[in-house]
Amino acid sequence: MAIENLNQFLEHYFTAHDCSLIQNEDGILTVQLTEEMDRALMNRPFYWHYIKKMGNKGDPMQLTLITNPDKQEEKGEWIHFGSPRLHQIFSHLTNNEKYTKLFQQLDTTVKTALYPWLVVNMKISYIGKQKKDEIISIGLQLVNGMMKFAMMDQLKEIPLQLAAADYCFTISPLIKVKSGFLRIESVIDQHVAKQANDWAEESIKTLQEESNMLKAFYNDRTDDEELVKQMEKELQEIKNRYQPTISYKVINGGIFYLVDGTIK
Template identity: 25%
Template sequence: MMKEAYKLVIEYLKYNGAVVTESADKALVQLTEQLDRKFMNRPFYWHYRDSVNQSGEPMHLIIQETPGQLKANDLLSIHYDHHIFQSILGSAQQENQFYTAYEQSETSCMLYPWITIQLTASFNPPGLADIRMNSRISLISGIKYISGSHTCDNLSLSGTRPNGSIIQSNRLPFATAISILYSGIEHYVSDQINDDETVQVCFKHISAGLIYLRSFE
C-alpha cells in the first residue's frame, strides 16, 4: 500500500498548488503557504509573520516512496511511516471522497461489493495520448476488469441503496484488492507503451469507490 499512498499524496499536493519535482522513488516538494500552515505545525512562525504583516517562506520537503535515511541540504524527509505523511494522506483520502454507490434494481436483489478506480495515465516525453482508465475488482471472487478510454461502462449506479437489497460481505481484504488492481493497471499501461523504459508514466485525476453490483464476476 505504500506505493499507492505515495502516489495519492503526490497527486494531492500537486492539485493544491505545490511545486513537485519527481524522480524514480522520491519527490522534492515546495509547499504553498496554505499547505505549510495546514500540515507543518509551525503556528508560532506563521503567527509572527502575520503579526508583523510579512509574507512567510513555505517549507520544502522530500517525500520518499519507501522509508530511508535520505538527507539533502537539511530538508525534512518524510515517508509513509512519518506523521506528516499520514496527516497529508488522511486529507487526500478525505478530500478525494472515496465514494459508495449501488447498482439500481426495481426488485429485491443481492448486491456484491467491488472496488473501482478511475484515473488518467499520461506520458513523458509527450507523444502518446493520455489514457483514461476505468477498472474494478470483485471483493468476492477477485476477478478484475481494466479498460481504456474507448470502452464505456454502462452500469446504472446511484448513491441510494435500492429498497429490499441485501449486501454481501466482502471476502477479499480492501488493501489486497487495491494492490491487485493497481498492479493490473500498471501492467495494462506497460502493454500500451510496449514496456519502453524511456517513457515515464504519471497517474493523475484519480478517483475510487466501493460499489455494489448485482453480479460478483
C-alpha cells in the first residue's frame, strides 16, 4: 500500500509492535520502545549483551520522530521518505513482517459483518537470456471464493486499522488459508501459461548456439579427459545462464477483513 500519511503509518507500526505512544501531536511522535524494538532499531547490541550477561532487565529507549516539516527544529529525529530511519523501518518490516491482519476502518453504530480476504503479493521472475519480473496482487474472499487481481490497488483506497471497529464482527472463513493459497497459486499458474513465450524461445536459441560453438571449439580434443571435463563444465555454465526458468516468490500478504461489497 502506498503510504499517504507517514505519521499514521508510524503510529500503526509502533502500536502493532506493542510500543507505548507517549506523545502524538502535530507531527511529533514519541514512543516508548520495547526491548525487541530497541534491539531492532537503536543499534545497541553491546548494551543488550552486557545487560543480559549481568542478568538485568534492561532499559529500552524512547524515540521521538518528527514528520511535520515545520517542526524540524524541535528535539527529536526528522523522518521523511528517503531518510535512513524510514529505510530501516521498511527493512524491518520486509524481513520480519511479511504477513499482516487488518480491518476496514468504519464509523458505525449498527452491527456490521467483516468478511475475510486472503491477499497475496507475488513476484514472478522470467529468467533466461534476460530477466523480467512481474508483480501480481491477488485477493481471495475466504467465504464465497471470489477472486480479484490488482487487489492492492483496491486496498490502498480503503482505510484500514489494526483492530475491528466498534459494532463490527468478523465472519469465519469457509475456505482455509492453505487451500486459499493453493487456489491463488493455481490462478497464477494459469496466468503464466497464457503469457507469450518468445523470451524462452530466444533463450533456448542462444543456449543452443553457445553450446554448439563450444563443442566445435573442443571438437578435435575430446580424447583428452581433462579437456572433456572442462567442456562439460562450460556447457553446464551456459545452460545455467540461458536455460529459461520461471520462479515465484511471495513478497507479502495477509488477511484483510472488509465489509461485503467493498471490493467490486
